[in-house]
Amino acid sequence: MKLRLSVLMIAISLLSYSCRTLGKKDSKEVPSSIQKEVQVGRLLAARLAKKYRIIRDPDFTIYLNQVTSRLTAISSRQELQFVTGILDTQEVNAFACPGGYIFITLGALQKIDTEEELAGVLAHEISHITLNHSGHFEDPEPIIDIISQLLAPGGDIISSFAQNAMGMLLDELLTKGRSKAFELEADKAGVLLLAELNYGMDSYMKYLNKLKTLPENQTIVNTHPPVGERLALLERMILDQKLQLKGTPQKSNSYKTHFNQFMKGRKSN
Amino acid sequence: MYIKVKSSFGDGYIMKLFLSKMPPGGKVQFGSEIDKSTSVKARSRASSYTETAAARGYSESAILRTRGSQSDYDFDAIQWLEKVSKMGMDGKK
16 A cells, blocks of 8 residues: 555656646757757767777867867757767768767878868768757657656666667667768758858868778768769759859868877877 | 748748757757766756766766666766867867
């Protein structure tokens, strides 16, 4: 009897808690689905950080984040704080986790020659996040989640929902790849974002051209559509929409300056 | 890539990339500034344990250790990244 009463009390408190939570809706309050998106993205980011190791070079990381914030300043996801980090691997790739976490590999940074090319790679990843290519994050069973939180001995900050979502996304990033339609859409959106900031669209195409010669054991080859198809689609879009291929010429190559300093620092360590 | 929008200002086309579902102003906060993660903040109402643990200064990895998953995640690296990225946005070096 006592047990039944306790269960009933817990159920009532849970219901009232969830009603209070669901009932509150300030127009500026970040919805729970976006909070969830950040939670899942952060979890995925921590997983990638463990798998590849993040290179902790503050100066170069600050530079990468400055280029990222220039691009995200005009994006629609102003509620997110975008973060870009370097993964310590020779694989040539970049990853976008939901919630604003972006990673670029050391291998990719070595292929890049200018800030415009870097902006192109980042714009592609930002587009994946902005266009919600990882899906929307509505928790189907929030009550179960809360109950499991309360019953877990010692507590638990990873909900089963977040853990499952993260597992699927990890598989998508490293093995299966996103859908072809999403990759092509991110390419198109990325170059349009570049154009808005007067970066040359051709810079991203130059970078894609460098990926043509990558060996088949590289993850990016198996998780993205063929480079030739991606380039053809971009060329068609630029022609159809009569877009300006070249951006404002850069006075100096700040990317090379920052990158060389970064590599010098790595060698001396 | 473009979608049609109707508004009192007028009808037109806008790039999907620039259409926000949120009104300006709201922002999801990371935990780096207050040394308390988004996950912990989001969970604090549901689990007093995590809140207490965070208040005592345990890292997320330490909290995760209660579940034996610490070998899969590096939250310390993510916290470092969040801090450094914020420095970049504030223009500090």
